[in-house]
Amino acid sequence: xxxxxxxxxxxxxxxxxxxxxxxxxxxxxxxxxxxxxxxxxxxxxxxxxxxxxxxxxxxxxxxxxxxxxxxxxxxxxxxxxxxxxxxxxxxxxxxxxxxxxxxxxxxxxxxxxxxxxxxxxxxxxxxxxxxxxxxxxxxxxxxxxxxxxxxxxxxxxxxxxxxxxxxxxxxxxxxxxxxxxxxxxxxxx
Amino acid sequence: xxxxxxxxxxxxxxxxxxxxxxxxxxxxxxxxxxxxxxxxxxxxxxxxxxxxxxxxxxxxxxxxxxxxxxxxxxxxxxxxxxxxxxxxxxxxxxxxxxxxxxxxxxxxxxxxxxxxxxxxxxxxxxxxxxxxxxxxxxxxxxxxxxxxxxxxxxxxxxxxxxxxxxxxxxxxxxxxxxxxxxxxxxxxx
Numbered sequence: 001x002x003x004x005x006x007x008x009x010x011x012x013x014x015x016x017x018x019x020x021x022x023x024x025x026x027x028x029x030x031x032x033x034x035x036x037x038x039x040x041x042x043x044x045x046x047x048x049x050x051x052x053x054x055x056x057x058x059x060x061x062x063x064x065x066x067x068x069x070x071x072x073x074x075x076x077x078x079x080x081x082x083x084x085x086x087x088x089x090x091x092x093x094x095x096x097x098x099x100x101x102x103x104x105x106x107x108x109x110x111x112x113x114x115x116x117x118x119x120x121x122x123x124x125x126x127x128x129x130x131x132x133x134x135x136x137x138x139x140x141x142x143x144x145x146x147x148x149x150x151x152x153x154x155x156x157x158x159x160x161x162x163x164x165x166x167x168x169x170x171x172x173x174x175x176x177x178x179x180x181x182x183x184x185x186x187x188x189x
Numbered sequence: 190x191x192x193x194x195x196x197x198x199x200x201x202x203x204x205x206x207x208x209x210x211x212x213x214x215x216x217x218x219x220x221x222x223x224x225x226x227x228x229x230x231x232x233x234x235x236x237x238x239x240x241x242x243x244x245x246x247x248x249x250x251x252x253x254x255x256x257x258x259x260x261x262x263x264x265x266x267x268x269x270x271x272x273x274x275x276x277x278x279x280x281x282x283x284x285x286x287x288x289x290x291x292x293x294x295x296x297x298x299x300x301x302x303x304x305x306x307x308x309x310x311x312x313x314x315x316x317x318x319x320x321x322x323x324x325x326x327x328x329x330x331x332x333x334x335x336x337x338x339x340x341x342x343x344x345x346x347x348x349x350x351x352x353x354x355x356x357x358x359x360x361x362x363x364x365x366x367x368x369x370x371x372x373x374x375x376x377x378x
Contacts (some may be wrong), residue, residue: 013238040239051232053367056354056365060364064374068374140301165242176245178245
């Protein structure tokens with residue numbers, strides 16, 4: 001079976017909600033973090049442009065959807081900020097061990113959206129790495145590695161080329177699904 | 190029980206999808222059409238601003254969600270256009286018979302999103318009215334009545350004051366729900 005492509009931004013509440021329930025999908029999944037800000041910049045937009053919409057998402061809907069998963073949402077400090085450190089850390093780990101990269105992504109997401117750590121804080125990413133057995137200094141060096149920075153730029157360009165415009169975003173046998181609330185449709189396929 | 194407030198734009202595909210399944214909610218519902226464009230204008234935004242998002246909604250997701258309801262979506266001619274005629278017609282009918290206004294709204298929605306009629310076309314609104322027993326000439330005069338035009342302006346202002354920023358939008362015992370895919374949460378309440 002073709003793997004499902006799972007695109008997400010660590011700074012996205014619905015990306016977090018997707019990551020917390022994606023294991024319900026019993027198919028191979030390729031995890032691909034990206035920076036939604038970079039995608040929107042290309043189109044001259046911002047993801048949560050509307051003040052009322054942003055308040056609704058952050059204060060009402062995302063916490064409500066988290067409660068349905070038995071989770072208590074805590075918005076990342078300084079939200080919305082970029083998520084460069086965990087995105088780069090992911091690709092550094094992925095280059096060596098894709099399974100560990102997924103474990104890291106889950107640990108990082110929990111740190112941002114359950115503990116409220118800042119997505120832009122390299123220390124928080126390194127701590128998430130430590131919980132899955134990664135050496136702090138080595139991971140921090142990895143985050144700052146030029147080849148990893150280049151990899152993330154390439155991944156962002158690839159995401160734009162694929163027509164991804166939001167987080168989370170799934171491509172299942174060529175069919176696009178946007179939003180954590182489309183997971184039931186993927187399960188029904 | 191306090192009635193559920195249901196805000197929708199006739200030009201909104203997810204508003205249509207909500208209207209087609211809202212009878213699953215076994216509580217009194219107050220239907221309130223509004224013009225999403227007027228709300229966004231206030232914030233200097235447009236509802237489907239992102240070209241990729243718009244293509245996804247219109248070509249992929251809304252038709253897919255319609256199929257799950259056993260319906261075949263046909264995008265209104267000239268979409269996206271304003272929905273002034275059906276919105277004004279609704280309030281003209283509502284002033285005399287709120288139950289008939291809801292029947293009109295369902296008939297109009299089906300005309301726009303199953304037959305592909307233009308939302309800006311007064312004839313299409315008048316034809317929808319005829320299917321629920323309304324005289325064409327009287328309804329057309331009603332659409333052009335100054336008091337009805339004023340009523341719609343007032344309703345739009347009220348919608349903005351309530352923090353509604355999208356279509357469909359529900360307020361249930363003070364709690365906001367945005368999107369047809371939140372209907373299951375309303376049912377779970």
